[in-house]
Amino acid sequence: MDIWDPPHYVAARVQRAIAEDERTNELGIRVDIRGDHLFLQGQVCEEDQRERVAQVAAEAAPGMVVHNEVICVAVGEPGEQEVL
């Protein structure tokens, strides 16, 4: 028997998986669900972490189309000094 999973709980489950899965442990990722599309937003520090986040999300929500809108933070040159 198929049980309908309200999108609200799917999003919460995916967000928790991304935070708790040892492959990612990424805390600030936002998960939005529209129909069978799953959108990931937020920032990570490494390019391959972006891919791991999408992988963990896909496993936690099988059957959904994952759109990975997470961006990788670029570490720029140290900028201006601030005098306090």
Added chain:
Amino acid sequence: MTIRIAAVGDIHLSEHARGTYRAHLDGIDERADVLLVAGDLTRHGTVEEGQVVVDEFRDLGIPVVFVLGNHDYHSDAEQEIAAMLRTAGMYALDDSAEVLLDGRLGVAGGKGFGGGFAGKCASEFGEPETKAFVRHTREIADRWRIALKGLDTDHRIVLSHYSPVKETLAGEPPEIYPFLGSYLLAEAADAAGADLIVHGHAHAGTEKGVTPGGIRVRNVALPVLGRAYAIYCLGGEEL
């Protein structure tokens, strides 16, 4: 005399980052007199990741002061990671203080913790779990007060992972503010006196804030800064 403080947090180095971070710190000894690192040094808090942090930050030519963050506690190796940093000639604060630059600068602090902000915070009431959560923050704040009061230096900085104010959380969902910091940390700094509070943890937050007592607060989480580190000058105009 001006002191140039370089600061960054939430570098989250995993073993994949080995050998890659050091380049961001090249030349820092010419730009700054001290480097403060505001916790979440690692991703999972393992000893192996701690070793990556040690190797990327050692021998920079200026004092380097760390506090740990929640990620650095995840594998129950926080004491070992702190010991490794100290063995490599760096400082790791654990609700303690260090005097640097021949007594010109004192840095006090530690990880900090959550609980929320005045008027919208948890209190030591009810279930033991709730009381333990809030007590942890209160005891940390008490130790910071003592550590700060013991510093007889020209300037004093508080280094934390969690935030002491909510201004620097702007951009984070308000629902999670109680997990991002506590006003008790600001209250301790305001009571004992400090020139600056540096923290991380709130990756989606904002760089600049101020405590109710007027101490400047800077959120230096790497995603907030978008640059390798910020530089703050204390004690007058940069020459």
